[in-house]
Amino acid sequence: MDRQYDNRRTIYWICVLALFIAAFANSVRAGAAGAMKAALLDPIDAQHSGEMIGTVLGNSFLGFAISLLVISPLLDRIGAKRIVLFAAACFIVGPALVLLAGSSGSSVVLLLNVAMVIWGFGWGATEASINPVIASAYSEEKTGKLNALHAWWPAGLIVGGLLSVLFFKSLNLPWQALVGLCIVPAVALAVWASRHTFPVTESTVAGVSFGDMMAEPFKRPGFWVFFFIMFLVASSELAPGAWVDVSLSNTVGMSGILVLVYVSAIMFVMRHFAGALAHRFSDMGLLLMCTVPAAIGLYMLSQANSPVTALVAATVWAFGVCFMWPTMLAAVSRRYPRSGSWGIGLLGFAGALAIYFVLPQLGAIYDRAKLEAAGGDAAFASLQAGPEMQRVLAYAAEQSFQAIAVIPVILFFIFGAVWLVERRKRGNDDGTSIGTPL
Template sequence: MKDRNDKLVFWGCFIALITTAFAFITRAFMVNDPGLWPETFGLNAVQGQELFQAGIWPFAISIILFSLIIDKIGYRSAMVFSFVCYAAYAILAFMAYGTVNAEGLDGQALKDAQAQAYKLLYIGSIILGLGNGTVEAYINPVVATMFNKDKTKWLNILHAGWPGGLVLGGILTILLGAKVADDWRVLIVIIAIPAIVFLLMLIKAKFPVNERVAAGATYREMLGEFGAIGAAIAAYLITKELGKVFGWADLTVIAIVAVLVIAYGLYCKSPGRPMMIFLCIVMFPLATTELGTDGAITGIMEGPLKEIGQNPLWVLIYTSAIMTVLRFFSGPIVHKLTPLGLLATCALLAIAGLFFLSMTTTLVAIFAAATLYGIGKTFFWPTTLGVVAEQFPKGGALTLNAIAGIGMLSVGIVGGPLIGAMQEKSVETAVQEKMAEGTYAKISKEDTYFLGKYNAIDGDKLKTLPQADQDKIGEVSTNAKQGALAKITIFPAIMLLCYLGLIFYFKSRGGYKPVEIGGDGGGH
């Protein structure tokens, strides 16, 4: 970093990313701890997850949409907007608290107050998600521009802020357990601290002019790098997610996507760079491997931790600490392996980690396998951003952030449900093998997801069985879901083949080299 301003901008962006991590982990804790939001606002499990998801989908959508205008409105405006979102979320959360804690509330009056408070929290969660996405929308192009000769290294260091924030936020949440139990607003204050810090650091800082803009590449050229095909992928995922929220029919989703893609294609007159489209598609198994498996792995590790009296949150803190340290020291690793070599190595480690996790049972063995997997997934996300920034500099903020948004949306629409269906299929097979004939048919129900129909155990039907059978099925189900991790290795295996293909492609062209923005974009 050249001077004090550069240091201020970089570390301000780093702390802004920590803020998003604080928001994520504190909300997860408040939604899932029965004594916090569920008790205060009378939430059931479905309402709790609706609140949590309300803070996720706006994140993915805003990171893409803001990228279309961020060079016009400026990074400072985007930064201020993200801070306003955090402030609005805090105000709405405090209002929700006050709504249900007014004097004299009881019976139906309390239920009405809880319903009103839920609306405040839901609106606040959407605003928070928009703020989190806006942070990503400006910090990625800012850092890629500041370090345009070493993008992959510095994007990895920047993105150490996410797991670093999870570590700090998780530890604070555990240490403040008693105070949080008395008043969960403490967790809202935790989010406010880094938000105020990054505002003070960046409000007067001088942001760099985006590399694309400084080089004179036009807005149309930026859109052309992503192209109509890239726009079709992003538009479908965005519209599909909004359709889930607002109850749109599939035909409506298709119609909206068609209009958006036709308009985009007519304006940019480009299908998009073939390699950019390829990397967008690879983002589906990447996001599934990195984010979609977290819940399954945490579930495997929670049992042994609870048996020794430890908070299951330590699982997330442990794996996040690994990622934080490794991302900070990514420079020599990237230099030694090249970005694509690093991605291929990580895919191989993720395969090994998931495979061993599928069969381990002791606490030590589980943590060892989780460590291997944690190392593997450490560099997936920021290194992919680095490759996109280095190979498509004319794509500016759009290509860099769109691929991140595609990853976030794909794991919710495709990856997560697919992993769930794979686990349920393993449970079905295991129960049929280890329980009396016809047992699974008695306790299961048919449901659908984007690839079609699947069967899953119905909790209400399960309760009709004798307690001994319920316990046995619970044990069989847990083991089957763990064993399903071996099947999930298909995702990093696909990634490994894709990265090896890219390595051979670049080798045929003289090796991997970052593209200079004055060139032709590398022709790929």
């Protein structure tokens, strides 16, 4: 039993490292986005480079979505260990291709997009494997343990963000140095994971056949409510996180990536309290409460015009989104355990697909707004760095953040409806239980 516990603990920390690397890579992409845009995309089409970098960044989420969808149902057949090793390989190849993009001539946009898809494959493979593994290994405390695991997502964002500032602001290093650094922990993950045996998932332990696992979400219409909700949850948390450097750096007087670092620090601390909060309020109750500060925080970010106002807005937003993603995973795993890794993977797929569509739209909104504020393409092209450019970019940031602030408002009503339906099904329950399937 002690040996089994020790192995469970080791597997947990391997999963932590895998998720940390995925987050670190996300933070590096966000931190280097402005420099990559300026060096690689502005010379091609400065008027529409915001949409172009949004599309490039969004392709990492496309890779995330594809690998989640393909790998999740096959996790136990392929083996979690092989999937983690595949993730490590993608975390090496993805940044390596980004480094080659600068010297690829006319193929720079194509190579950047391919690189981001492969990089995203690693992230998707990570989520497809570690979430079901931890849900199975810690079946008695899913919400708390999955939130504790996902606390290391913001930890990776913090390290990546701080290194972005260090490399670009203090050491004045090129963006390629930061991207190349992502390869180092990926090698460590490959070596560590190769030495250990991973457990099978919860559905396999329960004897659920592959066919039954695949059919379970389609037998349960309520599952697709959570699938749709996850689309909106990801748009409230991950899309703004990937957008802060591009949109805020020129409008609040500080690096946008530092705002992301600050938000991530709050999330790292708060996620360790998720288990107790979910027990007290139920997972739906917790998610319902999160939507209010999420909406207010995003709107406040649209109005931020100084470091102080940006940090205040980020604080409110962080308290809103910190529990959303892992609590959604735990909620579905608890309500639909027979869906196993496939159910959790479908939920992650919904989140990734959302960002793939949302980020380019944010970029397009940003571009339209900056051209509108400047008075057209020609007027924008003639602008120089200074107060007028600052005003134009501030307006563009305001419009992009206000567009996404609507999503948590929608979630408030959806979570409220789910909470009421489940509460009614429980009859005279006191409201503190975790929840039942719709």
